[in-house]
Amino acid sequence: MLYPKNLEEKLGFYKLRELLKDKCNGEVGRSFVDKMRFTSDARFVRQRIAQVNECVNIYEAGESFPHSGFIDVGLFLDKVEIVNAFLLEEELFDLKTALTTLKECLTFFNSVDPALYPELVKISEGVEFDTMILHEIDMILDDKGKVRDNASPELVKIRQALHRELSSLRSRTASVIQQMKKKGYAKEDAIPTLREGRIVVPVPAEHKRHVTGFVHDASSTGQTVYIEPQELLQLNNSIKDLELRERQEVIRILTEITHKIRPQVPGLRKGNNYLGVIDFINAKANFAMLQESIQPEIVDEPLVAWYHVAHPILLWSFTEQGKKDSVVRQKIELDEERGRILLISGPNAGGKSIAMQTVALVQYMFQCGMLVPMMEGSKMGIFDDIMMDYGDDQSLENDLSTYSSHLTNMKAMLKRGNPKSLVLIDEFGSGTEPELGGVIAESILEQMNHQKMWGVITTHYANLKFYAEKQDGLQNGAMRYDVENLSPLYKLEQGQPGSSFALEIAQKIGLPKKVVNIARHKAGRKKINMEELLRNLEEEKKEFAKKNKEVSRLEQKLKSATEKFETKSIELQNKKQNIMDKARKDAQKVLDTANRKIELTIKEIRETNAEKEKTKQLRKNIENFKNSNQPSKKITKKKEEEPSYEVIGGTITIGDAVRIKGQGSIGEVAALTAKEAEIIIGSLRTNVKLNRLERISKKEFRKEVRDKVSSQSAASNLTQRRIDFNSQLDLRGKRAEEVMYELDDFMDTALMLGESSVRILHGKGTGALREVVRNHLKSFRGIKNVSDDHPDRGGAGVTIVTFR
Numbered sequence: 001m002l003y004p005k006n007l008e009e010k011l012g013f014y015k016l017r018e019l020l021k022d023k024c025n026g027e028v029g030r031s032f033v034d035k036m037r038f039t040s041d042a043r044f045v046r047q048r049i050a051q052v053n054e055c056v057n058i059y060e061a062g063e064s065f066p067h068s069g070f071i072d073v074g075l076f077l078d079k080v081e082i083v084n085a086f087l088l089e090e091e092l093f094d095l096k097t098a099l100t101t102l103k104e105c106l107t108f109f110n111s112v113d114p115a116l117y118p119e120l121v122k123i124s125e126g127v128e129f130d131t132m133i134l135h136e137i138d139m140i141l142d143d144k145g146k147v148r149d150n151a152s153p154e155l156v157k158i159r160q161a162l163h164r165e166l167s168s169l170r171s172r173t174a175s176v177i178q179q180m181k182k183k184g185y186a187k188e189d190a191i192p193t194l195r196e197g198r199i200v201v202p203v204p205a206e207h208k209r210h211v212t213g214f215v216h217d218a219s220s221t222g223q224t225v226y227i228e229p230q231e232l233l234q235l236n237n238s239i240k241d242l243e244l245r246e247r248q249e250v251i252r253i254l255t256e257i258t259h260k261i262r263p264q265v266p267g268l269r270k271g272n273n274y275l276g277v278i279d280f281i282n283a284k285a286n287f288a289m290l291q292e293s294i295q296p297e298i299v300d301e302p303l304v305a306w307y308h309v310a311h312p313i314l315l316w317s318f319t320e321q322g323k324k325d326s327v328v329r330q331k332i333e334l335d336e337e338r339g340r341i342l343l344i345s346g347p348n349a350g351g352k353s354i355a356m357q358t359v360a361l362v363q364y365m366f367q368c369g370m371l372v373p374m375m376e377g378s379k380m381g382i383f384d385d386i387m388m389d390y391g392d393d394q395s396l397e398n399d400l401s402t403y404s405s406h407l408t409n410m411k412a413m414l415k416r417g418n419p420k421s422l423v424l425i426d427e428f429g430s431g432t433e434p435e436l437g438g439v440i441a442e443s444i445l446e447q448m449n450h451q452k453m454w455g456v457i458t459t460h461y462a463n464l465k466f467y468a469e470k471q472d473g474l475q476n477g478a479m480r481y482d483v484e485n486l487s488p489l490y491k492l493e494q495g496q497p498g499s500s501f502a503l504e505i506a507q508k509i510g511l512p513k514k515v516v517n518i519a520r521h522k523a524g525r526k527k528i529n530m531e532e533l534l535r536n537l538e539e540e541k542k543e544f545a546k547k548n549k550e551v552s553r554l555e556q557k558l559k560s561a562t563e564k565f566e567t568k569s570i571e572l573q574n575k576k577q578n579i580m581d582k583a584r585k586d587a588q589k590v591l592d593t594a595n596r597k598i599e600l601t602i603k604e605i606r607e608t609n610a611e612k613e614k615t616k617q618l619r620k621n622i623e624n625f626k627n628s629n630q631p632s633k634k635i636t637k638k639k640e641e642e643p644s645y646e647v648i649g650g651t652i653t654i655g656d657a658v659r660i661k662g663q664g665s666i667g668e669v670a671a672l673t674a675k676e677a678e679i680i681i682g683s684l685r686t687n688v689k690l691n692r693l694e695r696i697s698k699k700e701f702r703k704e705v706r707d708k709v710s711s712q713s714a715a716s717n718l719t720q721r722r723i724d725f726n727s728q729l730d731l732r733g734k735r736a737e738e739v740m741y742e743l744d745d746f747m748d749t750a751l752m753l754g755e756s757s758v759r760i761l762h763g764k765g766t767g768a769l770r771e772v773v774r775n776h777l778k779s780f781r782g783i784k785n786v787s788d789d790h791p792d793r794g795g796a797g798v799t800i801v802t803f804r
Contacts, residue, residue, distance in 0.1 A: 003387040023283035026072035028276025040384040048369025053295040054117040055285035069101030070279030086255040093145030127274045162242040169235045198236045200226040292767045293371035296378040303381030304334035308768045309374040311358040328490040339475030340454045343468040346479030346498030351490035352458040360424045384420040403431035423455035449473045465497035556741035645696040657701030658693045732763040736772045757802045764797040
């Protein structure tokens with residue numbers, strides 16, 4: 001059930017109907033837009049949603065499916081049914097276009113795997129027509145919708161004769177007008193023209209008596225008359241006769257083809273209706289793709305679990321203005337655990353009403369069979385009723401004030417409300433004395449909760465916020481507000497009430513400070529404390545979110561590093577195992593060969609009765625085989641000469657640079673005792689006896705340490721990073737909060753390595769992930785350009801970042 005009767009008008013759904021009508025090709029499709037109705041039949045909703053989603057999938061897959069040509073030919077078919085009537089050329093051409101589209105649709109669904117588009121295939125079942133009729137129309141009409149010259153043998157003769165006569169007329173006209181110019185009867189710039197379908201020549205009025213012929217017309221000033229010269233009369237008459245015969249033959253051909261179409265009318269009507277349905281589904285699919293809408297997970301009971309949802313009309317308006325990314329999307333969750341009824345509070349013009357309208361309109365359009373603008377993973381339930389109290393419904397005819405109309409709406413909601421009802425109420429309790437209005441509103445809210453109703457309610461009343469905080473089934477929500485700049489953020493946060501920031505806004509717009517202070521005093525300490533508490537809570541939440549974001553980023557980095565370590569460890573283990581396995585195989589192979597060699601040698605010694613020379617030769621062969629299987633000597637670098645340092649001698653003190661005698665190890669003295677010194681060598685600390693140390697130049701020590709650090713860490717680390725770095729980052733399937741930290745790491749590395757450009761894969765989907773990536777890239781310096789990839793390589797699903 002829908003309440004009130006003008007709910008669609010209050011929601012603005014009529015605007016969506018108009019947008020869908022604009023996207024339809026024909027009147028049948030538009031009629032289906034008009035018939036679109038809200039339903040609580042879950043099976044019907046699933047079917048309609050699936051049809052649109054399958055159509056979107058067809059277009060996104062690049063299938064050869066018609067995008068246009070869904071022309072309504074119902075009136076033409078009515079005309080065909082009239083005996084001896086015939087379709088005009090343009091009517092027959094429209095019928096041909098519609099039948100071509102019908103044929104393409106049926107061919108597509110008859111050839112495709114039914115499992116890919118099951119709902120659309122079902123619609124196509126039972127729709128058929130004789131394609132020969134399309135072939136016969138094609139034999140008569142050309143691609144411009146005109147009857148072909150060869151549509152009949154008689155038409156061929158007539159048009160050939162007409163062509164000859166027109167050619168003769170042009171030649172004869174040129175000759176006549178040339179003679180008239182010579183005699184001065186026509187001006188030099190005079191050219192022949194048409195009047196009543198006949199060739200005439202413009203002649204100055206003073207010379208009209210010198211030209212023999214028929215006067216057809218005169219100019220508005222009367223200075224020029226248009227004469228058909230006598231020499232052209234016969235040719236013009238002949239052409240007129242041929243044109244008449246041509247028109248009669250064309251009518252005969254059109255009447256004949258119309259007669260052939262007449263028996264097919266019942267099937268063609270069914271096909272026309274089918275095209276209207278596809279046109280309607282196609283319009284919804286195009287609108288869904290424009291808004292990046294999706295098919296959510298559908299459950300058969302009331303539920304709201306929406307992520308990144310946008311107000312459809314607001315989204316369309318901003319898209320038209322080229323500001324699509326400016327739309328603030330919301331996360332809205334209503335369930336038994338969090339609360340079925342969400343009470344939204346916050347400052348005026350902060351977006352409370354838009355959030356409430358978003359829930360109402362998105363749920364309504366979903367149950368009308370349209371895809372919805374939200375993120376994948378969202379879940380939508382089915383409601384039996386949508387009831388709304390929004391705007392001023394005061395009525396002089398019914399003697400209703402603003403508050404009376406609100407109470408009338410509340411009465412209807414309480415009377416009809418049930419566990420499958422969704423109620424939407426704006427400015428709950430307003431319109432009367434605040435204290436009593438708040439009490440009545442609280443009582444109504446209590447009853448709604450008792451009836452297990454679902455809903456979104458906006459209010460400023462503190463007693464309702466306190467009540468919602470204590471009751472199961474209810475939850476508070478607040479519209480976020482920038483406390484520092486006193487400007488709304490239009491972002492809904494569930495789980496806490498919001499402040500109206502009335503005093504702060506009054507102060508910001510310039511209300512006298514004295515007036516604001518009086519108001520603060522009159523409001524009372526308790527009220528002020530609560531507002532301050534909510535304001536402080538907002539500030540703390542903002543700071544907490546910032547710190548939480550940093551912690552999450554570090555955790556993600558740690559997780560990423562751990563995963564890389566584990567991956568490398570597994571790779572090393574696998575490499576080690578492979579090397580060991582190969583070594584065992586090689587060893588076994590050598591052993592087998594050696595055994596065969598020894599056995600062969602023993603056999604030959606026995607066969608030759610151990611002749612001395614032969615035995616000696618065989619031993620030599622075995623020795624050669626042994627040497628050939630010795631491990632090869634490794635080529636090693638010559639040991640680098642240890643660097644020499646200038647020994648300066650003297651007493652060793654804390655902070656001195658020292659070297660251990662007889663070794664190349666150098667370090668810095670950190671502490672001293674009577675006989676030992678604690679020295680720092682690199683990242684290690686060790687105790688060495690003083691008599692084993694010697695002082696060296698601190699300048700050389702610092703240079704050596706700096707060279708070692710830069711050569712070891714920078715060179716090796718940078719080289720390894722270059723080897724490991726992949727200039728393409730795949731973020732598809734990841735949530736926004738995961739993406740931020742991975743993107744930070746990726747971009748930092750790319751900038752450090754001096755990459756010229758990188759590719760970031762985020763997919764198309766709803767565009768939410770693309771928006772997060774694009775917005776976050778703005779925080780990086782050194783970026784020259786951010787753009788979509790070429791359509792053949794991913795288009796809007798891939799972001800190309802070019803560095804300066």
